[in-house]
Amino acid sequence: MKNWFTWRSGAQRRGPLVNASTLKNTFDRRAFVIGGVQGGIAVLLAVRMGYIAIAENEKYQLESESNRVNLTLIPPRRGWILDRNGAPLASNRADFRVDVIPERLADPDAMIDQLGELLELEPDRVADIKLEIASASGFAPVEVASGLDYEQFAALSVRLPDMQGVVPQRGFSRFYPTGSSVGHLIGYVGPASAEEFDEDPNPLLVTPGYKIGKDGLEKQFEEELRGVPGARRVEVTAGGRIIRNLETREDIQGDPVRLTIDGPLQDYAARRIGLESGSVVVLDCEKGDILCMASMPSFDPNSFSDGIGSVEYAMLREDQRVPLRNKVLKGLYPPGSTVKPMHCMAFLRAGVSPSDAITCGGGRRIGNRFFNCWSNHGRVDMAKAIYQSCDSYFYHFAQQIGFDAVAEMAKTCGMGEQFDLPVTSQFYGTVPTAEWKFDKFGQEWQPYDTVNASIGQGYYLASPLQLAVSAARLATGRHVKPRLDLGTPPSGFDQVDFPDDHVRLVRQAMSDVVNGPGTAGRGRLPLEDTQMAGKTGTAQVVSLSVSDGRSGPWKYRDHGLFTFFAPTDKPRYAGAVVIEHGGGSGAAYPIARDVMTFMFDPAKGLELLKALEEQWGGTAQERLDQRYAAYATAQGASVPPTRRRDEAIFDRVEAEARLDAQRSEQIAGGFVAPRPAANPSEPPPSDMTTPPAERGAVE
C-alpha cells in the first residue's frame, strides 16, 4: 500500500500531472484505503472482543464473581472454660467491636484520630493503636475498641462509607467473670501474631475479631476451644457497601473445657491473699483434683484480652510483686520447715523410732560444729519435732541417715517433680544432693549442706504446687497425682507411699501444729467439728546480717509458708499457701485457715473475707482497677507507647522468675542460721496491715 502511494508522489515530482481528474482518482483510492483500514479495525475489534468474551470468558467470569461476592469468615465462638461444677471461668459475651485493617487505611494516623474522637478513646490507647498499626503486617487486623455501646456503634456504622479499612462488627468477646482471680490460671486471648500466622496460615487467624489463646489454659486448650468458623457470602459494591446476603453458614462453637477448679474457691483464695504477694493451692485428696491455684497479685485477663495497654503493662512491670508471674507454677521458694513432716517419713523408713529423742540445747553439734536452732526445745521426739518445728532434731537425724535418703523421700513426695498438667510451663525446683551439688558447683557436699537441707533451706527449692502435692501425699499415704482437666482419670491412688502407722503419726503431729501445742495455734478452724492439720515454714532469703527477716526492705523479708490438710482424721483437702516476703509463716497460715473455713462453711468464710477487704479497700479486682486509675493519672502521660510481643512479655517474666529463684542460693554457701526471732507462731509484724504499696516505698 505504501509503494502504491509512493509511486503517486514520485509521479508528481516527475511533472505537473496534478489535475482535477488525478485528484479525484487520489481521493477515491485514499477513501478506499481509509474504508479498508476502518473495516480492518472493525474486524480487529470483533476478534479482540471474541477473544476476551469467549476464550478468556472463564477467567473474567471468575474475576467478576470475586468482585461481586465477598466471603467473610464469622469467627467461631470460643468454647467456655468451666469449673468443676459447670460454672464458667471464661465465657463469651456479645459486644460491638471495631477493628482496622492497616493495609486498607489511606491515612492511618488521621483515621485513628477520627476513630479515637468518635469512640472517646483515651490518648494512651490512641498512641498504642498507632504504634501497633505502624508495625502491623499485611492483612492482620488491629483492634481499636471492643465493648462499644450501641450508640457508638451506630455512629460509626453511619460514617462507614468514608472509612475504608475500618471494620465494625457485632461479635463475641471473651469474658472472665472473676477477672484477675483466674488471670494466671486461665491466661487470656489476643489476636494472632505474625509468627503464629506464619506457622498456621489459616485465614481465620487474620479475621477481624478472632483471637487465640495467648497464655495459660486458653493457650493450652486452644484446639478444643477454637471451634469451626462460619462464613457469610455477601454481594458488595466496589465501595464495600453490602447489597445483600447470599448465604450464611453459622459458626460452630468450640468445645467447652471442664476443669477440676472450684470457681468460688479459686476466687475466694485469690481475694484472701489480699495485699500480699503469694499463692494458694488446694487439692482434693480423693482424686487429686486441683481445686484452686491462685496466684496474686495478678493481671485482669479481661483487659489483657482487649490488648495489653502500654500504661497497664508499665504498671504491672514496675510492681515488685510481679503480677505477671504465675507463682503457683513458676514461684520457687526454699520450703523451710514445711519439709519437716516429709523428712520424718524418711527417718521412719530408715528405721528411726518415733520415740527416739534428742536434746535440743538451742542447737545441736553436728561433726565438730554447733548449729543453732531457732529456740531451745529441750527433749524432742519426732512428734514434738514436727509441732514445735525443732531444727536440732532434723540436723541430727538427717546427719544420721544421710541426706541422700531424705532427698529420695522428698522426691517421692513430689519435690523436684514436674506434674503431667496442661500448663504452659512449670518450674521443678531443687532437691539438693551431693551429686547435684557437685554437678552444678563442682563442690563437695558439706555437713552444713545437710543441716541447711534438713530444714528446707540452702539449695532446696520448691513450688507451691509441689508443696501442696507433698501435703496430699503425706495426708493420704498415696501417690496422689494432681489433675486439672476433669476429663483425665485420677491416678496414683493405687500406689501406696507410706504405711498407715507412719501416716497416722505424721497426721497427728501436724494436727498438733494447729490444734495442739504447735507453732500455728491461731490457725485453728473456727468450726466445731472440723480440724485442720498443717506445718508452718519460714524461708530466709538473705543472711541474718542483712535483715532480721520481719521488717525492713520487703524483698529481704522471710517467705511465709504453710502446708495443710483437713479434716485431720480423714483428709479430704490438702494444700499449700506461700506468701512471698510475708515475714514468716504467720503471714501464710491464717490464709490457709480462712480458705479451709470457706471450703467447709462458705458463709463464714465470706464473712471473714468481707471484714478484711473493707480494711484493704475492696476486692482484688477493685483494688487493681483503682491502682490502674491512680497510676494512669500519675504516670500515664510519661509512659511512652511501646510495641511488645505477647510472647516476649512472658519469656521475660519466666526468665526473671528463674533469676529470682536462684537468689536464695546466694546464702546457701554456708549455714543458714535460723533466727531466734523467727518464731512462726508469733503474730505477723505490726506493719503487715499497711498496704504493700506504702511498704514498698520504704526501699
Next chain:
Amino acid sequence: MNTFARNGIIPTPIANQPWGMLIPLFALVAFGAAVLYSAAGGSWDPYASSHLIRFLVFLFMSAVITAFPRALVRFMAYPVYVIVLLLLLAVEVIGQVQGGSQRWLDLGFMVLQPSEIMKPVIIVVLAHYFSSLPVGLITSWRALLVPGALIGFPVALVLLQPDLGTSLAILFGGGIVMLLAGLPLRWFVLAGLAAAAIAPLAFFFGLQEYQQRRVLTMFDPEADPLGAGYHITQSKIAIGSGGLFGKGFNNGSQSHLQYLPEPHTDFVFATMAEEWGLVGGLFVIAIFTIILRWGLRVAARSQDRFAALLAGGMAATIFFYIAVNLLMVMGMAPVVGIPLPFMSHGGSSMLTNMICIGALMMVDRWNRNAPRSGLAN
C-alpha cells in the same frame, strides 16, 4: 437506489431519506437507551430518557443541517470557524481568571463545549479551503501551511485545557481531510516519522502525570490493578464475563455494583457487553460499520470536491470516536475520555456526532439533487 421511491407508495421526500443508515442508527440509539436504562439500575432516569430526548432534538438539528444549501455552508465556513476559535479562547481566558481548567461555557440555557463544535467545523473549513485551492497548488507549501495553521490554533487551545482526546480528534479529522485532498503522501510519512520522534519527548514533557500513567497502564493493566489500571481491568472483566450471550438485561454486576467506572459514558460498551455478550458487541460493531460505510459511500458519490472532502472528513470524525473508544474499553488504547457515539450518555458528543450525521445527510441530498454534474464548482 431507493425502492420505496420507485414504487411510489411512500411520498418522495420521506422515501428519499437514507434509510439504510437511519434505521440502523435508530436501532443503535434505542439499544444505547436500553443499556443506559440498565446502567441507571433499571430506570429511565437519569440517563436513558435524556439520551432519547437529546437524540430527537439533535435529529431535528440534523434535518435542518440537511437542508443547508452548498453555498451557505461554504459562505459560513470561515466565520463560524473564527467564532468557535474565539469561544475556545474565551474558555481559556475564563479558566485562567477563575483558576483551574475549564472546558465549557455556561450559556444559561445550555452548557457549551466549544472544542466539540470545533471537530465538525475544522472539517468544513478545510474542505472549503482545499476545494477552493487551485488544483496545481495541491503539492505546494500553501496546501500545507494554511491548513496547518487552521488545525494548529484550535489544537493548541484544546491542548491547553488540557484535553488530549479532543485535540487528537481535531488533528485526526483535519489530517484525514488533508489526506483525501491529495496532499503528497511523503508529507504524511514525514509527519508520521516526526511524530514518532517527538512522541517520547511529548510523553515525558507534554503529558500530565495521570496521562502518562494511563498510557503505561495500557501495556500492563495488572501492574497497578487498583490505581491507573483499574479502569481497563474492570472493563475487560465486564466484557469477558459477559461471554457469548451476556448475563442478561439488567443483570450486569460489574456496572450495577459500581466496579466499572463511568458505566454510562466512556465505558458504556463494557456495560452493554456484560449484559448482552459477544452477540451484543457484534451487533454494535456491525451497525457502526454500516454507518461508516454509508458515510464513505456518500463521500465517494459526491460530485464535487468540497462535498467529497466534507463527507469523508465527517465520516472520519465519527470513526475516530468509535475506534478510540472501543480500543480503549478492550484494553488496546490508553484511557482517554472519549465517549462512544450514539450510545454514551452525554450531550456534547451527541451534538458533535449528530452534526456529522447531519452534514453527511446534507451531502447525500446534494448528491441526489445534482446527479452527475461536473467537478467544477
